[in-house]
Amino acid sequence: MSLPTLILAYVVAQLAALGGLAIYSEMRRRRFHPAASEDRVFRCPNCGYVYTDDPDVDRSRCSQCGKLNEAIEF
Numbered sequence: 460m461s462l463p464t465l466i467l468a469y470v471v472a473q474l475a476a477l478g479g480l481a482i483y484s485e486m487r488r489r490r491f492h493p494a495a496s497e498d499r500v501f502r503c504p505n506c507g508y509v510y511t512d513d514p515d516v517d518r519s520r521c522s523q524c525g526k527l528n529e530a531i532e533f
Contacts, residue, residue, distance in 0.1 A: 499530040 498511040
């Protein structure tokens, strides 16, 4: 084999190893990363308490003061 062919094979092998490591790392991150919650976030303007409730709830009662609150839109 000629020298340019050997250098090309070496570089391709290194890039393939780096690409494989990146794919493995991304798959591992996705597997152990917690899934995003579907719950809605509420903030009570009366007492300032921040809490979550089910995604199908439009208005939720504050567990601290009992006031009905609208969901926060991000």
